[in-house]
């Protein structure tokens with residue numbers, strides 16, 4: 369196991385015995401004989417697990433203990449104390465609110481050893497979880513399913529090179545977001561990121577929009593103007609809907625990709641530019657090539673590093689996580705009483721086919737935040753039909769929902785006590801924590 373170092377804060381007689389057990393069990397132990405010493409050690413070092421040993425009859429420390437526990441961010445605390453100490457309400461509250469668990473004296477070493485192993489595993493899990501969330505946050509691509517994890521990996525790999533990237537995927541699936549992430553993770557991240565929707569510019573203007581024009585190049589060209597490619601110099605240009613580019617323009621783009629120069633309309637000389645091209649298309653470009661609508665040589669030039677953003681319906685495990693993410697964003701903007709989703713809303717989202725992909729989900733959550741009369745969003749607020757029969761969900765979605773339901777209901781029934789809930793569900797606490805993370809279920813108290 370990776371995490372084996374522990375801070376042992378021993379107040380009173382039993383600390384020495386515990387420390388020797390820890391050392392014998394292979395823990396790397398740092399000992400503190402009082403709370404100020406623990407604070408000094410923590411200031412320099414992070415401990416995944418911290419153990420408070422409050423010897424029999426030792427007075428319960430006051431606010432200093434709370435300060436010490438709160439200062440040790442991310443450490444899983446375990447307490448060993450006598451049952452008398454638990455009579456103190458402040459100590460009880462501290463344990464309930466901030467400790468992984470406790471054990472009462474007399475010392476039962478095998479039980480404590482097991483407890484500490486669990487705490488260490490939870491610390492590892494938490495570290496991994498935060499590392500993942502951090503990466504997802506940095507890329508701006510939310511999702512915990514295997515498909516989005518693979519996509520994030522591909523993005524990091526292609527970002528490290530300078531070759532053109534071709535992103536395929538349905539409308540609203542996150543192609544532009546992927547292009548932005550590639551730029552942000554590349555060595556060009558300090559340069560500009562220019563996004564151009566090739567399908568939205570009129571064919572008569574598109575050359576001058578992309579390549580720029582000189583003053584007087586055509587009627588109305590009263591001044592010289594840089595094109596989008598020049599504006600993206602030392603950065604990245606994202607050419608969305610590249611399949612809509614007229615054939616003549618495809619030839620000009622091919623020349624730019626081969627020669628790394630551009631010629632403004634009306635110019636006599638070409639200019640060297642250093643721009644990385646990331647292109648995207650929701651139509652199948654290979655098929656467009658076969659039909660003679662897209663130049664084959666340009667297709668191969670662009671398709672050096674192909675990436676596919678999967679449609680949302682093929683990664684339904686991300687739907688609740690994305691919905692929660694968009695809801696948190698809306699809540700962050702203020703002006704709403706909404707706090708979460710009703711179970712039926714999650715079921716309705718899992719039953720929906722998401723033809724508009726992530727963009728549709730984002731818009732439905734935005735709408736729900738405005739429309740909802742209650743604190744929890746229902747299916748109607750999302751503009752979705754309640755999924756009355758679980759069969760309509762499909763097996764994966766039904767499984768996800770049933771799992772989430774069982775966890776939420778059990779947690780509610782046992783007053784959100786994770787230990788009791790895990791016991792009722794017949795799984796380990798670790799598995800329950802992992803499932804709670806997976807379903808974005810927030811734990812209120814231990």
Ligand SMILES: Nc1ncnc2c1ncn2[C@@H]1O[C@H](COP(=O)(O)OP(=O)(O)OP(=O)(O)O)[C@@H](O)[C@H]1O
Pocket residue numbers: 508509510511537538539540541542543544545546608650690726727730
């Ligand atoms: N994984 C994700 N995490 C968070 N937000 C996402 C994710 N994927 C997409 N979005 C959001 O969904 C919306 C649509 O994404 P984006 O514009 O990147 O899609 P697109 O595939 O480029 O669409 P189009 O083909 O219509 O241009 C954006 O608001 C984007 O921020």
